[in-house]
Amino acid sequence: MTEILxxxxxxxxxxxxxxxxxxxxTEDPDRPIHEVNVNEHATLIGHLNLIHNNIIQVIGKTExxxxxxxxxxxxxxxxxxxxxxxxxxxxxxxxxxxxxxxxDYANKYKVPILSCQADSNDVVDAARYYLQKLFSNKxxxxxxxxxxxxxxxxxxxxxxxxxxxxxxxxxTRGHRLVADDAPEFTRxxxxxxxxxxxxLLHGFMEVRGLGVLNIREMYGDNAIKNNKYxxxxxxxxxMNDDNISEFNRLRGNTKMRRILDVEIPVTLxxxxxxxxxxxxxxxAVRNHILRHNGxxxxxxxxxxxxxxxxxx
Numbered sequence: 001m002t003e004i005l006x007x008x009x010x011x012x013x014x015x016x017x018x019x020x021x022x023x024x025x026t027e028d029p030d031r032p033i034h035e036v037n038v039n040e041h042a043t044l045i046g047h048l049n050l051i052h053n054n055i056i057q058v059i060g061k062t063e064x065x066x067x068x069x070x071x072x073x074x075x076x077x078x079x080x081x082x083x084x085x086x087x088x089x090x091x092x093x094x095x096x097x098x099x100x101x102x103x104d105y106a107n108k109y110k111v112p113i114l115s116c117q118a119d120s121n122d123v124v125d126a127a128r129y130y131l132q133k134l135f136s137n138k139x140x141x142x143x144x145x146x147x148x149x150x151x152x153x154x155x156x157x158x159x160x161x162x163x164x165x166x167x168x169x170x171x172t173r174g175h176r177l178v179a180d181d182a183p184e185f186t187r188x189x190x191x192x193x194x195x196x197x198x199x200l201l202h203g204f205m206e207v208r209g210l211g212v213l214n215i216r217e218m219y220g221d222n223a224i225k226n227n228k229y230x231x232x233x234x235x236x237x238x239m240n241d242d243n244i245s246e247f248n249r250l251r252g253n254t255k256m257r258r259i260l261d262v263e264i265p266v267t268l269x270x271x272x273x274x275x276x277x278x279x280x281x282x283x284a285v286r287n288h289i290l291r292h293n294g295x296x297x298x299x300x301x302x303x304x305x306x307x308x309x310x311x312x
Contacts, residue, residue, distance in 0.1 A: 157271075195230050
């Protein structure tokens, strides 16, 4: 699997954790070093390693002392190997000053050098989290991804069934938009799917008749959520004379959907004129939470009926 990785993307994505400065070197436009095949790299980032090259090499105090201890010829040979082995970037941690020799090699081989004040171990940990998310398996699913009552809910259904209108009504009721139309899901744990919006579409929603809406500007920052774990899928389906008998009135219509090998519960919501779908979705989420905690209303009703019959 190939992903795009650049020094700029590293700086932007680690900005909330680590303040990185671009000190020297450029990215060679004629040599696409930023196109990385994750299957070819056992280690994406780590402390300086010339045997099993990391695509991002981190130089801390220990590594800097090692380089300074080398004689001139071996040092030049080591730096040549460091900068000529498809290295994406070199990060100097611990607030270390960047030696002129290192800058010379960075400019010669067009490999960016980034500098920060953070401890080298913190740099590796933060960058590994970012890279893991970048190179994890992803899947884009057509629908609207919302945070409803603190739960990640994906609203799906056929085109023009009213997904965006339902999401808009949920937003007015205080719930939050994560992604409209093309939410991107990444598996970050054995049973965890993290969903977020493509950066270009973040905060925007398309509603028929209104066009594209800027939800952040209309409803404020609190109406937007950057990401959320997917816990429930609400599938909207038009109700008509042909399928009305298929809806189970006691247990509802639920099933499981496998996404990136993770089972996600699906609740089918029939769509018909006059139904308050926003209230129904809120009730579906509350019911999902209760079921997750071991409280099933249909089973409770069945048990009560059994007890009544036994007493008779």
